[in-house]
Amino acid sequence: MKGRPDLSVKVAGVRFSNPVLVASGTFGYGEEYNALIDLSKLGGIITKSVTLKPREGNPPPRTVETPAGMLNAIGLTNVGVDRFIKQKLPFLRRLNTRTIVNVAGSTVDDYLKVVKRLNRCKGIDMLEINISCPNVKEGGLAFGARPESAYECIKQIRDHTSYPVIAKLSPNVTDIVQVACAAEEAGADAVSLINTLVGMAIDVEERKPVLANITGGLSGPAIKPVALAMVWKVAGAVRLPVIGIGGIFNVQDALEFILAGACMIQIGCANFVDPQTTVKIVDGLNRYLKERKIKRITDLVGGLRTG
Amino acid sequence: MKGRPDLSVKVAGVRFSNPVLVASGTFGYGEEYNALIDLSKLGGIITKSVTLKPREGNPPPRTVETPAGMLNAIGLTNVGVDRFIKQKLPFLRRLNTRTIVNVAGSTVDDYLKVVKRLNRCKGIDMLEINISCPNVKEGGLAFGARPESAYECIKQIRDHTSYPVIAKLSPNVTDIVQVACAAEEAGADAVSLINTLVGMAIDVEERKPVLANITGGLSGPAIKPVALAMVWKVAGAVRLPVIGIGGIFNVQDALEFILAGACMIQIGCANFVDPQTTVKIVDGLNRYLKERKIKRITDLVGGLRTG
Amino acid sequence: MLAQLSCTVLSRKELLDHIFKLTLSSSHISRKAKPGNFVHLKVNSDAPLLRRPFSIHSVDRARNRFEILLKVVGKGSAVLSQKSPGETLDLLGPIGNSFSLPPRGREVILVAGGMGIAPLWFLLTRLAGRFSPEDMTVFMGAKSKTELLYADKLKGTQAKLIVATDDGSAGRKGLITEVFLKEIKKRGRDLKKLAVCSCGPHKMLKSMSEIAKSLDLWCQISLETHMACGVGACWGCVVKGNDGTYKRVCVDGPVFDAREVVLE
Amino acid sequence: MLAQLSCTVLSRKELLDHIFKLTLSSSHISRKAKPGNFVHLKVNSDAPLLRRPFSIHSVDRARNRFEILLKVVGKGSAVLSQKSPGETLDLLGPIGNSFSLPPRGREVILVAGGMGIAPLWFLLTRLAGRFSPEDMTVFMGAKSKTELLYADKLKGTQAKLIVATDDGSAGRKGLITEVFLKEIKKRGRDLKKLAVCSCGPHKMLKSMSEIAKSLDLWCQISLETHMACGVGACWGCVVKGNDGTYKRVCVDGPVFDAREVVLE
Ligand SMILES: Cc1cc2nc3c(=O)[nH]c(=O)nc-3n(C[C@H](O)[C@H](O)[C@H](O)COP(=O)(O)OP(=O)(O)OC[C@H]3O[C@@H](n4cnc5c(N)ncnc54)[C@H](O)[C@@H]3O)c2cc1C
Ligand SMILES: Cc1cc2nc3c(=O)[nH]c(=O)nc-3n(C[C@H](O)[C@H](O)[C@H](O)COP(=O)(O)OP(=O)(O)OC[C@H]3O[C@@H](n4cnc5c(N)ncnc54)[C@H](O)[C@@H]3O)c2cc1C
Ligand SMILES: Cc1cc2nc3c(=O)[nH]c(=O)nc-3n(C[C@H](O)[C@H](O)[C@H](O)COP(=O)(O)O)c2cc1C
Ligand SMILES: Cc1cc2nc3c(=O)[nH]c(=O)nc-3n(C[C@H](O)[C@H](O)[C@H](O)COP(=O)(O)O)c2cc1C
Ligand code: FES
Ligand code: FES
Numbered sequence A, B: 001m002k003g004r005p006d007l008s009v010k011v012a013g014v015r016f017s018n019p020v021l022v023a024s025g026t027f028g029y030g031e032e033y034n035a036l037i038d039l040s041k042l043g044g045i046i047t048k049s050v051t052l053k054p055r056e057g058n059p060p061p062r063t064v065e066t067p068a069g070m071l072n073a074i075g076l077t078n079v080g081v082d083r084f085i086k087q088k089l090p091f092l093r094r095l096n097t098r099t100i101v102n103v104a105g106s107t108v109d110d111y112l113k114v115v116k117r118l119n120r121c122k123g124i125d126m127l128e129i130n131i132s133c134p135n136v137k138e139g140g141l142a143f144g145a146r147p148e149s150a151y152e153c154i155k156q157i158r159d160h161t162s163y164p165v166i167a168k169l170s171p172n173v174t175d176i177v178q179v180a181c182a183a184e185e186a187g188a189d190a191v192s193l194i195n196t197l198v199g200m201a202i203d204v205e206e207r208k209p210v211l212a213n214i215t216g217g218l219s220g221p222a223i224k225p226v227a228l229a230m231v232w233k234v235a236g237a238v239r240l241p242v243i244g245i246g247g248i249f250n251v252q253d254a255l256e257f258i259l260a261g262a263c264m265i266q267i268g269c270a271n272f273v274d275p276q277t278t279v280k281i282v283d284g285l286n287r288y289l290k291e292r293k294i295k296r297i298t299d300l301v302g303g304l305r306t307g
Numbered sequence C, D: 001m002l003a004q005l006s007c008t009v010l011s012r013k014e015l016l017d018h019i020f021k022l023t024l025s026s027s028h029i030s031r032k033a034k035p036g037n038f039v040h041l042k043v044n045s046d047a048p049l050l051r052r053p054f055s056i057h058s059v060d061r062a063r064n065r066f067e068i069l070l071k072v073v074g075k076g077s078a079v080l081s082q083k084s085p086g087e088t089l090d091l092l093g094p095i096g097n098s099f100s101l102p103p104r105g106r107e108v109i110l111v112a113g114g115m116g117i118a119p120l121w122f123l124l125t126r127l128a129g130r131f132s133p134e135d136m137t138v139f140m141g142a143k144s145k146t147e148l149l150y151a152d153k154l155k156g157t158q159a160k161l162i163v164a165t166d167d168g169s170a171g172r173k174g175l176i177t178e179v180f181l182k183e184i185k186k187r188g189r190d191l192k193k194l195a196v197c198s199c200g201p202h203k204m205l206k207s208m209s210e211i212a213k214s215l216d217l218w219c220q221i222s223l224e225t226h227m228a229c230g231v232g233a234c235w236g237c238v239v240k241g242n243d244g245t246y247k248r249v250c251v252d253g254p255v256f257d258a259r260e261v262v263l264e
Helices: A078-096 A107-121 A147-159 A176-185 A220-235 A250-261 A277-291 B080-094 B109-118 B148-159 B176-185 B221-235 B251-260 B278-293 C027-032 C075-081 C114-127 C152-154 C176-189 C202-215 D027-034 D076-079 D114-127 D152-156 D176-187 D204-213
Strands: A009-011 A014-016 A020-022 A045-046 A061-066 A069-072 A100-101 A126-131 A164-170 A188-192 A195-202 A216-220 A242-244 A262-267 B009-011 B015-017 B020-022 B044-046 B063-066 B070-073 B099-102 B127-131 B164-168 B190-195 B197-200 B215-219 B243-244 B261-269 C003-016 C019-025 C038-041 C052-055 C058-060 C067-069 C088-095 C107-113 C136-141 C158-166 C194-199 C219-222 C240-241 C244-249 C254-259 D002-014 D021-023 D038-042 D053-056 D059-061 D067-070 D090-095 D107-113 D134-140 D160-165 D194-199 D218-224 D238-241 D247-248 D255-257
Touching: A009 A262, A014 A195, A020 A277, A061 A216, A061 B221, A069 B109, A069 B221, A078 A100, A078 A107, A078 B015, A100 A107, A107 A126, A107 A147, A126 A147, A147 A164, A147 A176, A176 A188, A176 A220, A188 A220, A195 B221, A220 A242, A220 A250, A220 B063, A220 B070, A220 B197, A220 B215, A220 B221, A242 A250, A250 A262, A250 A277, A250 C194, A250 C244, B009 B261, B020 B278, B063 B215, B070 B221, B080 B099, B080 B109, B099 B109, B099 B190, B109 B127, B109 B148, B127 B148, B148 B164, B148 B176, B176 B190, B190 B221, B215 B221, B221 B243, B221 B251, B243 B251, B243 C088, B251 B261, B251 B278, B261 B278, B261 D114, C003 C027, C019 C075, C027 C058, C027 C067, C027 C088, C052 C067, C052 C075, C052 C114, C058 C114, C067 C075, C067 C114, C107 C114, C107 C176, C107 C202, C114 C136, C114 C194, C136 C152, C136 C176, C152 C158, C158 C176, C158 C244, C176 C202, C194 C202, C202 C219, D002 D027, D021 D076, D027 D059, D027 D067, D053 D067, D053 D076, D053 D114, D059 D114, D067 D076, D067 D114, D107 D114, D107 D176, D107 D204, D114 D194, D114 D218, D134 D152, D134 D176, D160 D176, D194 D204, D204 D218
Parallel strands: A020 A045, A020 A262, A045 A100, A100 A126, A126 A164, A164 A188, A188 A242, A242 A262, B020 B044, B020 B261, B044 B099, B099 B127, B127 B164, B164 B190, B190 B243, B243 B261, C107 C136, C107 C194, C136 C158, C194 C219, D107 D134, D107 D194, D134 D160, D194 D218
Antiparallel strands: A009 A014, A061 A069, A069 A216, A195 A216, B009 B015, B063 B070, B070 B215, B197 B215, C003 C019, C003 C088, C019 C067, C038 C052, C038 C088, C058 C067, C219 C254, C240 C244, D002 D021, D002 D090, D021 D067, D038 D053, D038 D090, D059 D067, D218 D255, D238 D247
16 A cells, blocks of 8 residues: 555544544643653643632542552642633644643533633634543533433533534443433534543551542553443444543554544553553554555444444 | 451351352352362352353353453353252252352343242252343343342342342442442342443454454453442442452452451452462451451451541 | 362473473373363463463373473463473363274374364374374474474374475475365275364364364364363353354363364 | 653662662663652553652763662562563653752751662762761661661761661661651751751651651652652642642652641
8 A cells, every 4th residue: 555544533523633632631731741752643632621710639649550450539630721721721732733621510500611711712622521520529420420411511511612522421320322322412523431430449458448539530451341342332322423542552452442433542541651652552553554455544443343 | 366266257147157259150050169179168159140041151252351350241151940950059058158049030030930949949048139240131230220120120039039139239330329229128138249340352353342242241350449439339328238249369359348348258250360269368368367366357347447 | 180280390492483382290280181181371470360271282190290382372372481490380280071082993183283283292192002103194284384393203103294384385285174185085085984183273173173074074173262260160161062052162172073063 | 851761771789688779771861860850660561550650869970870779569669670681671750850959058967768768869979069978967767777778888978877777776776757856956956057858658758747847947858659640640649738739749749848748
């Protein structure tokens, strides 16, 4: 095959140079990794969740390692939307990559206030609505846990912004397909999944939970099978673009999600283990397509054979 | 401290010499491990799920390893209740350990028929009702997914047997506490959790799901944090004894569950990795109690300090 | 019979690129093992978690040792291949059924694909006393010359040896099953006089099974599947029987009558 | 400054039971590192997954190398302690702020608990030109004599050395913080003339922080927490400031004014 394979994807009218995004909360506001990788190689950066007011977050310890994964209970530490716009967005705007702002709140009104302030900004390509943070009441899990409330939250946001809206779904539900469908009906332009699974670790010597918050959110390779099953189910049930998240550490993992139906993927805690993960996956996808003479990455999306 | 610590626990009037059980489906009918460990050292054996009719199960491949875990889609392969009673129960009866028969079905009537046949047997100490198998329609997840149906299933069984009844709960739900409470109201004597999480793996070369069943149930260390969080939540919400399951591989893991509120624990796929796991955990619990001069294991149950 | 053992690695030899022979010390295995049995090895690292099954390749009762052949195909085999002399391996074994001895008077044919030689070599050593070399033929297939195992050793046994490689770089060119089929057809003999034992990659055994069914051959094949428990408890390793029931490869096999299983 | 590097292990030495010194090759680290900085090491095995932070213990610019001290406390440190010369380690670094140089004219006191000597030794070498040995005191604490690190090396520096062990098996008996407190009180000097830098276990630094607050000491402490990213992105490693805000130990620290953090 001549030339490079086409890794670009278009979601809700926005063109991404490749399908590799970084997951909210694992990449700060981009600048933290600027010294380590060429950020322009990313399909896009999803910011740490932004809330209306600045948040200090939960008391420490906030993280603990578990088998093939980690628990976090950061508690949506962030500078708040105003300082985000002033201090963080300018850096992101200068990058030659897409910027997706992740928004969290404890009431629909909170979300709307954040969204309205973001509406006035330049340099934002999309919003990702976090209705799935398990670690704080304000993280929206209240919304993400039920189709009705997910609908309500997304619908309101949809009505108040012209940004494309991604609904970020929680895996801690009986039927994620229902929530995904609710988001679709509410006018979301895409769904991303999964956020972390609720988990816990105990310090047996101290007889105390390791995390000050008692429970936290599980991420990493441990959750990959769960994420993959959910992505596959949701991709089969909604017409929206599906963005896969959960334990993606290498190109093999990325391909699993793409075959299962994800048109884009997000890299979360793999960034911590190897900051090059995203770049290696982009390279790996290029190589995979080239070797197999596949012209476009989009030709692979949902290409799982289950017959 | 003089003498050995007391590892015995009493659940629903049944005394177990120690809190270490083997999880359904991972230990056959006991005899498979007879050459490898002294079965009388176990607190009890939980059988592979028994259904009304014999079941061949799902086509292979049925298992695949994942990071710190495995997926299985066995599909409740079992000899059916009649052959179970004739061919498998006599062996279990001869053992100097407790026998808990795990029952699965696709309709309440199925469950009842199995239970009624078991009612006539000797050598059964308890029933564990599988309303949580994610791999077959007949595995009861239909019941375990909603509090109402869980209630209905357990209530019917409760009304038709005098065996103590353990309801085995699914983690694939929005709020496992609600299901646990429903089981409690329905008259269950205990709840056990968790069954496996729904997961999936994809063979990227073949572009096919690795499992013929497409999805399977995730078990192993990967799910331990999820299981622990659920055990802790349920133990705080019901008055029933809680039996902890999920990724328990060593005494440390066992203690985490006990501190979180589990009065007994089940060892699942750890048996595959090291058939000695159960025995080592019993020894380890003895040692732990002795070293810390704790007289009874029951003194540790729920001993987590969260203040 | 089945036991959990801690066996010391006595030696480790790289036979070919990525193919190793480990010699392990165990009086139990060396005395109890029969051709076709396997051991279920703990990898003894965090990943992979599950044990890995390997055929018993030879036993030395006098010196309380046995051997396995190990091809590196993934993480588990890679870690195991790096075990050095003095280290111990936790294993379950011997597990499974074994090859039935071919009835006397038959011509014995062993068909090995790649690592399939591992259990067949053990079988061959056991058959040596019972059958004269002229009544034994070994078909040995490999992808190419560089992956051809044991050709020299097999010559030493005086059994007739027919080699085939996919690329023709050694012996005849083609799949070993095709060569085997051509050969037995060519001879035009009464196929009822043959006793075939085979082991190799899944695709090859599928062909063998089809050949055995179509010609109604006395043919035993030793299967490979993913295994969890390895002791018959989990029902994860099954193969479909032609009666529609599933059989556990670990304890109902790994050796099956090629006519009685349905391979996909 | 921050870079991802692949560094070769040049040597590995067991200093005490479970305590190792690794010498790594890196011109970048040796040139850029300041006392207090750390490197975030990939364990390079499946478990643990996350990197592990280790203080830069000394640098040798001329030879493009640096050292870390490593105590085996769990799986990550155990794996890292077994890296042999020739192997490479993937690391991020140098990370974090560094000890501020004490103002001239002060008496410098370093208070090390166990592995706390790791960054303090680096600091000491940098202070040596700036402060005369008689103006420097090192308090070195350990559980017992067998865990006492660097006593000889410290003597060689001519700085005043005060050793304490919990069990009294070497130096004074008691916690190093108690000995430190007694000592500075005893001297009755103007505490404003002191400049204290400390590193050690969490409990010890908590005491140091309390002492510093109650006496309003110029006191810097280098903290340890669990870290995920190590580069300021995840906010997992925080410590509470006395203004009620959380600071990231990895990039806002690891060195903090002992009066300005709240340790639990
Ligand atoms: C009864 C029995 C006897 C065996 N004897 C030998 C032997 O003597 N020598 C030898 O080298 N190997 C033997 N094998 C195969 C060996 O068990 C596998 O190669 C090994 O488990 C692979 O583990 P891994 O972690 O290296 O690879 P994995 O990472 O688990 O797998 C690597 C690749 O191989 C495939 N694979 C893994 N295991 C199997 C399997 N059992 N069947 C088919 N595909 C598989 C995977 O799907 C993957 O594509 C035997 C298997 C069985 C069941
Ligand atoms: C900035 C910084 C500099 C450090 N410098 C050094 C150094 O120079 N030499 C050295 O030996 N160690 C140093 N450490 C500590 C070192 O990072 C940990 O000992 C190591 O990460 C433990 O990993 P593990 O996998 O071996 O243990 P784990 O299995 O992760 O933990 C073992 C035990 O230690 C506890 N633990 C682990 N990490 C920490 C921590 N950071 N703080 C408190 N308790 C912990 C765990 O809770 C557990 O009880 C430093 C830490 C930080 C944050
Ligand atoms: C430390 C940490 C912080 C996170 N913070 C957020 C957040 O602020 N908002 C959000 O939507 N998701 C957050 N997540 C979830 C991730 O975006 C992602 O959904 C999850 O980690 C699963 O992906 P992974 O397994 O690749 O890490 C966080 C995850 C981690 C590990
Ligand atoms: C191979 C396999 C088969 C199983 N079969 C059953 C079953 O028949 N009935 C049931 O209730 N649970 C079954 N389970 C679930 C286990 O009992 C247990 O709940 C689960 O594996 C989690 O525990 P673990 O992580 O310790 O394995 C099975 C699990 C495995 C791995
Ligand atoms: S591997 Fe468990 S039954 Fe065969
Ligand atoms: S470890 Fe991630 S912010 Fe410090």
